[in-house]
Amino acid sequence: MNDISVKGKNAIMQAIDERDTELQELSLKIHSNPETSFQEYKAMNWLVEPLEKSGFSIERGLANLETSFRATWEGQKGGPTIAILAEYDALAGLGHGCGHNIIGTAAVGAALALKDAHPNLKGKIIVIGTPAEEEGGGKILMVEHGIFDDVDVAMMCHPHGKTMVLRGGLACVDVTFKFYGKAAHASASPEKGISALDAVIHTFVAVNSLRQFFKDDVRIHGIITKGGEATNVVPAYCEAEFLLRAENVESLHVVREKVCAAARYSTEAVGARLEISEGLIYAERNNNKALASIFKKNLEELGELVSDPPEKGGIGSSDIGNVGQVTATIHPYIKITNTAATHTPEFVEAAASEYGMSGLNKAAKALAMTAYDICLNPAKLQEIRNEFDEWKKNKDAKLSKIIRKGI
Ligand SMILES: [Zn+2]
Ligand SMILES: [Zn+2]
Structure with missing residues (x-):
């Protein structure tokens, strides 16, 4: 690192430390007022407040999501x-x-510190x-609305039991099956009924028998959300939900087809009728390695021990995967x-503990230091963008091959 970089990063660390109490209070306020998906009005307003005060321009309700926002500082x-x-x-x-x-x-905290410490920064921070x-899947909707189209680099930092920079994430989709049968007295006239519950049970058995023919990284977890109302009535309506996960979106489509076919044939077997509805598709994670290595160095400079991600398994899914499909993430x-x-x-x-708060401080610093590195070194940005462009080219080539094969 040269002198400019060292001084610049020290200024960032100092700016975050100066705001440490404010950031902790903000984080704890959100923590003690938990709001679930799409209801995060208070948290959104509290996060926007200091950014607005610092001079960021604020837009709310992007992608028709009331609790989304974008805070922009144009920089140089x-x-x-x-x-x-x-x-x-x-x-x-x-x-x-x-x-x-x-x-x-x-x-x-990271964005505020960049502006506090480097008012002449060459780069736009949002x-x-x-x-x-x-x-x-808020990010999926935001990606679909083009919110990340003009973004060169996207990053965030998630609390966990381990510090890691290259952990993966599976592609994922949720599927709801609605089974329609016919009610009847379960004892007096069972022959007049069609059990929607039997269709559910057959579906679970069929899906379980498929498991041995999937790759190791495929995950299928299902629950019965409606299983009938009374034991003496043949269930006329039942519902089951499944979460399907696979290595990437292409493999996920194959799993989806097989699981839906299993549900269809299981329903047909008992004479019931099936309706299928599906949620948004979460893409697999696409970590940009060049960007990750800068972030890792900064974490290490902050005294953090960076662990390797598990080689197999140990991962879930997140809508960050979809951001990684459109920009370096x-x-x-x-x-x-x-x-x-x-x-x-x-x-x-843990998310409100002293350890949690020191994680918050380090996360803010590493994010800001990484942004600073990229603004200062056009060559690093180029390396990051080249990696993403190369990945995209290969991905598009693979997809067009799959389409030609008719999957
Ligand atoms: Zn999370
Ligand atoms: Zn979570």
């Missing part, structure tokens, strides 16, 4: 457009069990407030607990 012309993503939704019935109070606040990560993790797993009451606690 001729530099990259860097998006720092904020999540701020909580889990129903649990609260901030995924620590999104830290993600949102770290994004805001904070994109992306609602409904847990349920609803990373989704690193910062350690805030030694024991708690995400989506548990223990993690809710």
